[in-house]
Amino acid sequence: MARKKSSNDIRGGQAEAGSTRRAPMREFSRSLPMSLLRAREAVMRQFRPSLRNHGLTEQQWRILRALTSVDEIEVTELAHLAFLLGPSLSRILRDLEARQLIERKTAATDLRRAVVSISAKGLKLIEAVAPTSEAIYAAITKRYGARRLAELQEMLGALEMSLSGMVHDDAGIEADE
Amino acid sequence: MARKKSSNDIRGGQAEAGSTRRAPMREFSRSLPMSLLRAREAVMRQFRPSLRNHGLTEQQWRILRALTSVDEIEVTELAHLAFLLGPSLSRILRDLEARQLIERKTAATDLRRAVVSISAKGLKLIEAVAPTSEAIYAAITKRYGARRLAELQEMLGALEMSLSGMVHDDAGIEADE
DNA sequence: GGGATATTATTAACATGTTAAGTGAATTCC
DNA sequence: GGAATTCACTTAACATGTTAATAATATCCC
Numbered sequence: 001m002a003r004k005k006s007s008n009d010i011r012g013g014q015a016e017a018g019s020t021r022r023a024p025m026r027e028f029s030r031s032l033p034m035s036l037l038r039a040r041e042a043v044m045r046q047f048r049p050s051l052r053n054h055g056l057t058e059q060q061w062r063i064l065r066a067l068t069s070v071d072e073i074e075v076t077e078l079a080h081l082a083f084l085l086g087p088s089l090s091r092i093l094r095d096l097e098a099r100q101l102i103e104r105k106t107a108a109t110d111l112r113r114a115v116v117s118i119s120a121k122g123l124k125l126i127e128a129v130a131p132t133s134e135a136i137y138a139a140i141t142k143r144y145g146a147r148r149l150a151e152l153q154e155m156l157g158a159l160e161m162s163l164s165g166m167v168h169d170d171a172g173i174e175a176d177e
Numbered sequence: 178m179a180r181k182k183s184s185n186d187i188r189g190g191q192a193e194a195g196s197t198r199r200a201p202m203r204e205f206s207r208s209l210p211m212s213l214l215r216a217r218e219a220v221m222r223q224f225r226p227s228l229r230n231h232g233l234t235e236q237q238w239r240i241l242r243a244l245t246s247v248d249e250i251e252v253t254e255l256a257h258l259a260f261l262l263g264p265s266l267s268r269i270l271r272d273l274e275a276r277q278l279i280e281r282k283t284a285a286t287d288l289r290r291a292v293v294s295i296s297a298k299g300l301k302l303i304e305a306v307a308p309t310s311e312a313i314y315a316a317i318t319k320r321y322g323a324r325r326l327a328e329l330q331e332m333l334g335a336l337e338m339s340l341s342g343m344v345h346d347d348a349g350i351e352a353d354e
Numbered sequence: 355g356g357g358a359t360a361t362t363a364t365t366a367a368c369a370t371g372t373t374a375a376g377t378g379a380a381t382t383c384c
Numbered sequence: 385g386g387a388a389t390t391c392a393c394t395t396a397a398c399a400t401g402t403t404a405a406t407a408a409t410a411t412c413c414c
Contacts, residue, residue, distance in 0.1 A: 028242050029258060032317065032330065033224070033235075036217035038260060039333040042340040043210050048372090057372090057399065058210075065205050075363065081206065083215060088400055090364055095399090112362040112409045140209065143339045152336065153209065155329045156216040162321045163219045225402090234369065234402090253392065265370055267394055272369090289379050289392040 046140065050132045054125065059084060059092055064101060064126050067118035074107065075114050101125060223317065227309045231302065236261060236269055241278060241303050244295035251284065252291050278302060 028034070044058060051061050059082070066081040067073065073081070079089045093116060096102045101122035107113035118126070141149055205211070221235060228238050236259070243258040244250065250258070256266045270293060273279045278299035284290035295303070318326055 028246055029260075030330065032314070032326065033217060033220050034239075034260060035330045035333040036213055036220065039336050040210060040213035040217065041260070042337045043213065046340060046343060047210070052373090059400065062211075069205055076361095083206075083211060083218070085401065085403090086363070087365080087402075091400075094364095110362080110410070114363070137209070139343065140340065143343060144336055148332065148335075149209065152329075152332045153207065153212045155325065155332065156212045158325075159216050159321055159329065160219045163223060163317060166223060166316065166320060229403090236370065251392085262371065262373090263393070264372075264395080268370075271394095287380070287392080291393070 043140065046136050047133065050136065051129065054129045056125070056129065059088065060096060061129070063089070063092060063096065064118060064122055067102065067116065068123065068126055070117075072115050072117040075116060078116055096122070220317065223313050224310065227313065228306065231306045233302070233306065236265065237273060238306070240266070240269060240273065241295060241299055244279065244293065245300065245303055247294075249292050249294040252293060255293060273299070 047061075048058065051058060056064070062082045062084070063078065066078060069081075075089060075093070076086070078084075079086055082089070084092070093102065093104065097104055100119055102116055103119050104114055104116050107115050144152075224238075225235065228235060233241070239259045239261070240255065243255060246258075252266060252270070253263075255261075256263055259266070261269070270279065270281065274281055277296055279293055280296050281291055281293050284292050321329075
C-alpha cells in the first residue's frame with residue numbers, strides 16, 4: 001500500500017506530501033537552483049559508475065581531464081579550469097600526486113607558484129576511461145538531441161553571463177568590523 | 178580523414194609531450210556537466226550570502242523551504258522533495274531539531290518512520306529570509322528574462338526525463354561477488 | 355632597504371555528497 | 385507464528401564544498 005519500492009535510491013522520484021498546506025513563495029521544487037541541481041545529478045548519475053570502476057571521483061576526473069588539455073599549468077589556473085575551489089584542489093592534487101597520476105614542481109620565477117602536469121600513468125588512466133565516457137556522452141546527446149543540447153548549453157552560458165556582475169544588498173554588509 | 182574530433186582521440190597518435198598539447202575529447206570546459214555546474218554556481222552565489230547572514234546553509238534552507246509546503250512529512254518523502262540523500266538529510270535534521278527549527282515524531286502506524294514538520298521558530302526564520310530570497314530571484318528573472326527562464330527550466334526538465342531510464346554497460350557489473 | 359601589503363598555496367574546521375554497513379521494525383512466506 | 389526478507393532511518397567512512405586562517409613569497413612604496 002502506497003510506496004512502491006524505491007530500493008535505496010533517495011533521489012529520482014516525486015514526493016506527494018500529505019495534507020498539502022498552501023504553496024509557499026514558489027513551488028520550490030521548480031525553483032531554478034533545484035532544476036539545475038536535478039538536471040546535473042541526472043547527468044552525473046550516468047558517469048559516476050564508470051568513473052568509480054576506474055577508481056576516480058568526479059572531481060579527480062575533472063582535474064585529469066583538464067590537465068590533458070595543457071602541457072602544464074599553475075594551480076590557480078587549474079582551479080579555474082576545473083572549476084574547483086582552492087582547498088578542494090589542494091587536497092585532490094595531494095592525493096593524485098601520491099598516486100603518481102600527476103607531477104608537480106615549483107615555478108622557477110615565483111617560488112609561491114606550483115606547476116602541475118599529468119603523468120604518463122595519469123594519461124594512461126584517462127585513455128582507459130575516455131571511451132566509456134565518450135559513449136555515455138554520445139548516448140545522452142542522442143537521447144536529448146544534439147541541437148537541443150547545444151541550445152541548452154548556450155542558454156546556460158547566457159545565464160552565467162547574466163549573473164556575472166549581479167550584486168545586491170544583504171550580501172554580508174554587517175555594519176563594520 | 179583522421180582529424181575530425183572523433184571519439185577516443187585523447188592522445189594524438191602518441192603521448193608525445195610537446196608544447197601545447199592539443200584539445201582532448203571535448204573542450205572539457207564546455208561539457209554538459211560543467212555547464213550545469215557553472216550555471217548552478219552562478220545562481221547559488223547570489224543566494225548564499227543572504228542565507229549565511231541568517232545562519233543557514235543552502236541545504237538547510239532547502240529543507241525548511243520544503244517543510245513550509247506541507248503540514249508534515251516523512252523523512253524519505255522529504256529527501257525526495259528536497260533532493261537530498263538520506264545520510265545528508267539525517268545529519269541536517271539532527272541539527273535543525275537541536276536548533277528547534279523543526280519538530281520530529283515517530284509515526285504511530287509504523288515505528289520505523291519519522292514524521293517531520295517545521296516549528297514556529299523555523300517558520301519565523303523562513304519569513305525573515307524569504308523577502309531577500311524573493312528579491313534575488315526576481316532580479317535573476319529580470320536579468321535573464323522570465324520567458325527565457327521558463328524555457329530553460331523546461332529544457333532542464335526534459336533533460337531529466339530523457340535520462341531517467343537510461344542505462345549502459347560498465348556501470349558496475351563486476352562479475353558477481 | 356625595509357615595513358606594509360598583496361598574492362599563492364595550503365591547512366583548519368565544519369557541512370554536505372556518496373556509498374556501504376548497521377539497527378530496529380514491518381512484511382513475506384512457508 | 386517465526387525465520388528470512390524487505391524497509392526506514394541512522395552511522396560510518398571517506399571525499400568534496402565552503403569559508404577563514406596560516407605560511408611563505410612577491411610586490412609596493414616611502
